[in-house]
Amino acid sequence: MTEFDSQVTTYLVGGAVRDQLLGLTVKDRDYVVVGATPEAMAAQGFLPIGKDFPVFLHPETKDEYALARTERKSGVGYHGFIFNTDTTVTLEDDLLRRDLTINAIAQDQQGKLIDPYGGVEDLKNGLLKHVSPAFAEDPVRVLRVARFMSRFADLGFKIHSETQALMRQLVDAGEIENLVPERVWQEIKNSLNQAKPSAFFLTLRECGALVKLLPEIDCLFGIPQTKRWHPEIDTGLHAMLAIDQAKDLDNDVAYAVMVHDLGKGITPEDVLPSHRGHEAAGLPLVEAVSERLKVPNHYKKLALLVCRWHLHAHTIMELKAASIEKLFTRLQAYRQPQLLEKFVLACEADATGRWGEEFQQYPQADFIRQLFQAAYHVDKKPLFERGYEGEALGQQIRQLRISAIQSKKKELMENL
Template identity: 45%
Template sequence: MQIYLVGGAVRDKLLSLPVKDKDFVVVGATPAEMLAQGYQQVGKDFPVFLHPSSKQEYALARTERKSGSGYTGFTCYAAPDVTLEQDLVRRDLTINAMVEDMNGQVIDPLNARADLDNRLLRHISESFSEDPLRVLRVARFAARFHQLGFTIAKETLTLMQAMTQAGDLAELTPERVWQEVEKTLSADNPDVFFQVLREIGALAVILPELDALFNLAVENNDTNEDDSTSIGQQALTQLKQSASLSTDLAVRFAALMQQLDNNQISIKALAKRCKVPNEHRDLALQVSAQQENIHNARSLTPVDIIRLFDKTDAWRKPERFQQILLTCSSSQVSKLVDEYKPTQYLMKMLNAACDVAVQPIIAAGFRGAEIKQQLTAQRISTLTALQSS
């Protein structure tokens, strides 16, 4: 039995990045031998075991044979005669196919280190095309490692485009698509993911609502011959800006959705189909509905401002209101978040309105709906005085 650290942990270690998760491949062992040593089997489709103390995953070396459609249609063979190289060849990218033995020695039978040094994301073999999920994974890696200078190898990009044109991505469930999108949103350059998918035609398959924006020209542009003039590109620019402002995935998602539409049909359809978390969906809907009011906050009357606070439930959810402001600030791509004037202005107004106490109103004898009416009237009066000061 030989045990090797495998995949992302080896790659990230060589890139001098933090190693978060460690996976191991075991060569020359049987399930019975693993169980005898105290490992706990958890895999159903292929033998994966948890270490008795560390609880890290140890998988028996295996080969895979395509036996059905989609990214789950594989038959796995795991046995002591499966070699290390046979296990590595079935993986997606060369940079994910290196191992480290228990002495810390890196073993690289596929010459992956050259691609790592050259910052190339390259598929290992033509069997890459058997799993359509890999198209999204490569795009996600392109986003994750963009800041390190990684690009997708031309032949890999060509293969991804061919898989898209063949209709392979239609096999992906919307929920699985969202899992890749959600992971991508945490990257430093999440916009790269969508740019890659747009380039190979995959965005129209998995997120048609977003792809449609690339056919719409931004205002004051007479031509849409280049993506740089499209609303779709503007959406990606806002996503990039939001990533520089916040690590909040809900804010980043809302920034990406910010250009979809004002009637919110597309946001609701995408969120329902992909089972987007309610927190993400609700923030995106609030931004879509209120972004114009927020951008033009200085021109709002006190009545309009109170109505804005009511509709966004800023009274009970001030943290979400700040998320809305932060998302809206991402559209100001030439400015820093602290230079986005509506933020300071509206938070000043919200704090002043919240300082209006309800207890004196109740003490004055108002009851039921009258309490809210008086509270609103006093808040409007307070904001009117503040605007005049």
């Protein structure tokens, strides 16, 4: 690889500079190249990957290098842009098109910061602020701001009032409805394991986007629950508390927690604050959200199981051995033990996502695990030796498992 000529300058930009200034771990390094052409990049050995505009991978580090560019709105949605990557585009021009000031800081090869739009000051003040009015041209930016809030809310970050107004403007103009499901899902997915995932949903709700993108979650706010089991009362608040409890779990588990109580959104008013039957009522809603967002099938499968059976986990100590064995079968735990573990973790996030000290422990989790181990490890060999097969074998194995669960449960209950 040869060197660029003196007319070409490379800068570290975006998240790498921002996170470096915040003292956070830098995961990805993106660069902008000023004064180069696609041909010059190729001649240096860079590998082109951009579809809409020239982006390249460094041949050795695989970091992304994009030609400095400007953009102009040419239609609706986030694909409606015309890009200019002429060699006359300056670094300041490129930074001006970015979403937030904290993402519009560059660093040259000597370590000097270039900050034409006040991003460093906004970082110090914990402010998410748009770079220019062009922010209101791209609906993806509403989702990005919400995702940044899920990441930085715990650091005290707020959204600038004018930026909030531009987000509402995008929603009111219907631009948010032009987002493709895959992009919406990507931002949700990337928010579920951030420091405060609830901030993503609350930010969308504040600007009116949540009711457009996830009406099944938006409608949970204001719906009461029984105070004995939910001191926080509000179903939407419980959903947010549970989502935050799941932030360190696998992404599919966090998604299952996100949608576990959707059935409460359609509980008839005359039976509130009770939500009897909300588990079964929620299944079509989980199915609909999963299909609409095009979430992976294994996410949807786990989410449906958690939605339907989470109350069985909470009441496991009151269930009979036969019911517990049936639950393990319904959860496909004998064939996929890891699925049971994900189910248990989701139920624990639900149970502990409530106000009050009494809800911060969830002994049911280890109770379920130990009962399952007892059932899973029954000795089937004598049954084969006695010639059982087919349906009769299955019935006998089930009886062995029920007996093992019963015995283990008695032991555990005595030690409580």
